[in-house]
Amino acid sequence: MDTTTLDSVRERLVARRDEIRSELDRMSTEMQWIGQDQEDEGSLGNHMGDDGSNVAEAERISTISDNLEDVLVQVNGALQRLDQGTYGTCQRCGRQIAPERLEAFPYVMYCIDCQAAIERENALRLGF
Numbered sequence: 495m496d497t498t499t500l501d502s503v504r505e506r507l508v509a510r511r512d513e514i515r516s517e518l519d520r521m522s523t524e525m526q527w528i529g530q531d532q533e534d535e536g537s538l539g540n541h542m543g544d545d546g547s548n549v550a551e552a553e554r555i556s557t558i559s560d561n562l563e564d565v566l567v568q569v570n571g572a573l574q575r576l577d578q579g580t581y582g583t584c585q586r587c588g589r590q591i592a593p594e595r596l597e598a599f600p601y602v603m604y605c606i607d608c609q610a611a612i613e614r615e616n617a618l619r620l621g622f
């Protein structure tokens with residue numbers, strides 16, 4: 495991959511990382527609000543809807559945060575590989591990852607074959 499391409503990949507990854515970080519910040523603030531709302535319950539009554547919806551909302555936010563944190567780890571890993579000059583190489587078999595795959599998912603670690611193999615292994619481990 496040429497330097498210009500790598501530079502634009504880095505830009506996209508850094509932008510994505512910042513985006514995820516601010517999103518995570520926003521969600522942790524939201525979680526605090528939900529927590530406070532529940533603590534207030536006893537004395538002040540509930541002004542934000544019933545308990546059930548708060549719990550569901552908290553769960554929804556925590557699921558999204560978990561996913562975002564996963565992506566953040568992958569984005570950071572990709573930035574690290576850019577620094578090390580191993581970006582675009584499959585971390586499992588060492589082959590070049592297809593450019594159109596990197597274009598679609600700039601932070602992928604594996605080529606499409608390894609990704610499929612890993613997903614199969616995970617599925618087997620989980621007993622599917």
Ligand SMILES: [Zn+2]
Nearest residue numbers: 584587605608
């Ligand atoms: Zn591979």
